[in-house]
Amino acid sequence: MHGVCALANIILFGRITGLFATTSFAVDCDNQYQNLASTIINNTVCPLGIDLNPLNYDRLHKLCHYDNKTISSTLAPITPLFHDNVMHLVYWFFGISILAFLSCSLEYVCWVVATKRQTSRMSVLLFQSLIQRVIIGLILLMILSIIISFVLNWQLSLIMSYLIPLLVGSSLIFGKVITRETEAQLSTYSKAGQIAQEVFSSLRTVLSFNGSKYQQKQYAKELKLNEWYTVRKDAAFGIFMGWLFFINFAVYSIGFTFGSILMAYGNHRTLTISEILVVVNMFAQALGYLTAIGPFFQSISEAQGAAVTVFQLIDEAHDENINEREILEENISDERSISNINGDIEFDNVSFSYPSRENATALNNLKLIARANQTTALVGSSGCGKFFFPETNITF
DSSP states (O other): OHHHHHHHHHHHHHHHHHHHHHOOOHHHHHHHHHHHHHHHHHTEEOOTTOOOOTTTHHHHGGGOEEOHHHHHHHOOOSOHHHHHHHHHHHHHHHHHHHHHHHHHHHHIIIIIIHHHHHHHHHHHHHHHHHHHHHHHHHHHHHHHHHHHHHHHOHHHHHHHTTHHHHHHHHHHHHHHHHHHHHHHHHHHHHHHHHHHHHHHHTHHHHHHTTOHHHHHHHHHHHHHHHHHHHHHHHHHHHHHHHHHHHHHHHHHHHHHHHHHHHHHSTTOTTOOHHHHHHHHHHHHHHHHHHHHHHHHHHHHHHHHHHOHHHHHHHHTTTOTTOOHHHHHHHHHOOSOOOOSOOOOEEEEEEEEEOGGGTTSEEEEEEEEEEOTTSOOOOOOOTTSSTTHHHHHHHHO
16 A cells, blocks of 8 residues: 555656646646736726826826725636636645555554564574565555556657666676675685584694694685675666666656657657656656665575575475485585595605604604404504504594
8 A cells, every 4th residue: 555655746747847837837827917917007096186006007006096906806816727627636635645654554563563473483484485475566656657657658658668678687697696705705614614613623733733723824815715605696786776776867868858759750749748748757666676676685685595495394394214414414515525435544664753843753764554344453552652642533
């Protein structure tokens, strides 16, 4: 109802603007002045010897007196038909404003208050529902505005409608760009998270090898890539919003240009300025609704790139063989890992000393074979490398 009131407001605005534009007030004011002067002269009582006329009225009218009642009764209202037409539209404006007030109040009570009460227990489903309803509502209003434009004047609407496929095509292109950049952004985020997880899980090994600076560089590299993908995504969305506003303003220039041509040439002289105003504003309003949908395109595109794992888990929620951790790790990294390794581990003449303690040798020509499916015990004094051996196997 709120959207219908907005459309009706545009129609009434075009009608009343056209009424003011097509009504001539100069002739009415001149006729009113002539009638007033004639009435004053004809109903004036002057002393003997003084005869008023339009030439000497300014000099001698103070010597005479006239009847106010006669003059007021002879004054006719200025353009009574114009006044009636304007007041008729004003009454419509007043009625629509009351209807819009009631509908907006009811909309706020029914939707906003209800959503605030339900956020705590169904935030995800409510967010999805509201997005669908807002987008569908704006699309329906856009279609309704275009239909009304074609009903009022199909020639002018057809000329402006060539912008629609251009706008829809650009929206699809920008949506794909934002989706691709979002996927790349999340991929770099996940790789940076993997680096941090590996470092903190094997902090002693990293410090012993003096690999902290190297890991910092790797982490900063992934964050730098993430920053670049974020800038590209936001830049694409900014260009998309600017393009939407450009198309919206282009509607006015194209509409008024071809509207004036249709009024001046051909068989379209019956086209009035009121129809041009209504059609152009209605069409601009339709594309304005698409501009309002623009931010949702970014949310949808980001969701397509980010919620792949979530939707996969939801769709396969009843499958007992699904391992959530495997699904997450599969989507986080594109690298293929080898699983189910079964074999012996052999150290052949391995020597090692910590970089922080080069004089103390942790391993000196170590020869060791750890057989598969067997328990291997490491025995020795403190600092002989018992901890280093299994930690190296886990890390590498």
